[in-house]
Amino acid sequence: MEDTESFTLLPIRLDPTSKAITSTSNSRALQEELATLNNLHRSLLSIESPVPPPPIPVNPKRSANITKLRESGNTEFRKGKHQEAIKFYGLGLQMALTRPLWEPQGLVRDEVAGLYANRAQAHMAMMNWVEGAVDAEASVEAKRVGNAKAWWRRGRCLLEMGRLEEAKEWVGRGLEMEGNEADLVGLLKEIEERRKRA
Amino acid sequence: MFNIDWWSLGLPLAYVSVLLGSLIIFSSLYRKRKAAASATLAPWFPPHLQRNIYLSLLHLEPEEGKEKAPTVPESVLRAALLRRAVEDIHRIIQVRSAKQACSTLLQRGSVGDDLWQRFLRAEKEMEEELRDVVMEANALSPNWGQTIFQSANEIAANTVFRKRLDEIQAQTTAEKEWWEKKRASIKSDFMKELDGESTTPAKSSANKTGSDEDAILVESGGPAVTDKGTMKKKKGKK
Numbered sequence: 251m252e253d254t255e256s257f258t259l260l261p262i263r264l265d266p267t268s269k270a271i272t273s274t275s276n277s278r279a280l281q282e283e284l285a286t287l288n289n290l291h292r293s294l295l296s297i298e299s300p301v302p303p304p305p306i307p308v309n310p311k312r313s314a315n316i317t318k319l320r321e322s323g324n325t326e327f328r329k330g331k332h333q334e335a336i337k338f339y340g341l342g343l344q345m346a347l348t349r350p351l352w353e354p355q356g357l358v359r360d361e362v363a364g365l366y367a368n369r370a371q372a373h374m375a376m377m378n379w380v381e382g383a384v385d386a387e388a389s390v391e392a393k394r395v396g397n398a399k400a401w402w403r404r405g406r407c408l409l410e411m412g413r414l415e416e417a418k419e420w421v422g423r424g425l426e427m428e429g430n431e432a433d434l435v436g437l438l439k440e441i442e443e444r445r446k447r448a
Numbered sequence: 449m450f451n452i453d454w455w456s457l458g459l460p461l462a463y464v465s466v467l468l469g470s471l472i473i474f475s476s477l478y479r480k481r482k483a484a485a486s487a488t489l490a491p492w493f494p495p496h497l498q499r500n501i502y503l504s505l506l507h508l509e510p511e512e513g514k515e516k517a518p519t520v521p522e523s524v525l526r527a528a529l530l531r532r533a534v535e536d537i538h539r540i541i542q543v544r545s546a547k548q549a550c551s552t553l554l555q556r557g558s559v560g561d562d563l564w565q566r567f568l569r570a571e572k573e574m575e576e577e578l579r580d581v582v583m584e585a586n587a588l589s590p591n592w593g594q595t596i597f598q599s600a601n602e603i604a605a606n607t608v609f610r611k612r613l614d615e616i617q618a619q620t621t622a623e624k625e626w627w628e629k630k631r632a633s634i635k636s637d638f639m640k641e642l643d644g645e646s647t648t649p650a651k652s653s654a655n656k657t658g659s660d661e662d663a664i665l666v667e668s669g670g671p672a673v674t675d676k677g678t679m680k681k682k683k684g685k686k
Contacts, residue, residue: 257503291527304595352599
């Protein structure tokens with residue numbers, strides 16, 4: 251960083267009508283940063299208060315909507331309409347991921363983890379192993395501990411696709427995180443058996 | 449006697465004065481060098497882009513042909529300040545995680561003193577930067593200084609998290625292509641198998657990777673061996 255007393259004057263200008271900030275410079279970092287800034291500015295304009303509210307408390311409206319979408323997805327899943335369930339979970343995910351960035355990320359992680367895990371299950375029910383594996387991985391990324399189901403689902407999908415090495419490594423990591431979860435231990439055994447036969 | 453004393457003392461005196469003189473010259477030169485070096489120590493962080501944008505907005509130059517500089521709406525300034533706070537959060541995290549490692553390395557003598565000097569300077573600058581941001585925030589909106597870093601912290605964490613999720617989801621297409629290929633080859637192998645020994649219709653019920661392998665392994669005929677070979681090759685591909 252430069253001196254605390256000085257700064258570099260950048261060649262930027264303000265569009266008088268759209269209030270967007272543009273630059274004549276062709277530095278990529280600057281252009282990207284300005285795009286992010288303009289996005290943030292737009293999302294700041296959409297809230298009532300002049301500054302983003304502190305992370306807590308959260309506006310309960312969006313949370314309620316997300317919960318509702320998940321429940322509808324669950325109902326469809328139980329009815330056996332997996333395609334519909336996937337659609338509902340997808341909508342819920344979209345809603346959770348378009349939360350304003352200043353809302354608590356812990357909350358986003360929780361919601362997203364549940365939705366991805368459920369969508370993975372629906373994909374698995376339709377034997378879409380690839381999508382199931384990716385969704386389960388996303389779920390684990392959102393919530394590493396206490397998410398044994400998602401660990402198991404990706405392991406299962408990898409096994410179904412015949413990627414035994416990967417499956418073994420993945421389930422091993424899952425066991426480190428989750429302790430000796432019975433389902434994961436069982437899956438690991440199954441993988442080992444399959445490896446021996448292969 | 450007086451004269452002789454001076455003449456015999458001359459040599460040692462000259463020796464001492466030359467010695468002292470050279471030491472003084474060396475020390476002053478050395479100190480000057482060192483001061484110059486510490487002034488030009490490479491900064492720890494690259495230029496603070498967000499800070500520059502914020503301050504450039506405050507000092508926006510009038511456009512050509514106009515006398516007055518355009519007034520920047522406060523909402524833009526607030527967004528710019530928030531971006532600056534987010535970058536500060538990234539930097540604080542870096543400073544905190546580097547501190548332990550740096551001091552350990554310094555104690556062991558693995559890194560030079562100037563690295564430590566650079567680090568201390570970065571730390572001090574960050575403190576000042578934070579104070580500055582809080583002051584600016586309070587000036588833009590009352591009491592914002594108390595919460596701006598909370599918001600910035602969430603923004604930083606959320607951005608990283610979403611990027612990671614996008615990366616994971618982006619794998620889907622490539623993985624799917626791979627799986628389609630693999631499935632097709634399994635299928636064709638399987639069909640060959642069937643053609644080869646049409647006497648065992650039980651195999652056709654198996655449709656998964658693993659389970660068709662089972663079926664093949666039961667009969668240790670020639671085709672099973674070739675199938676195993678292709679399976680291995682496929683594994684090598686990914």
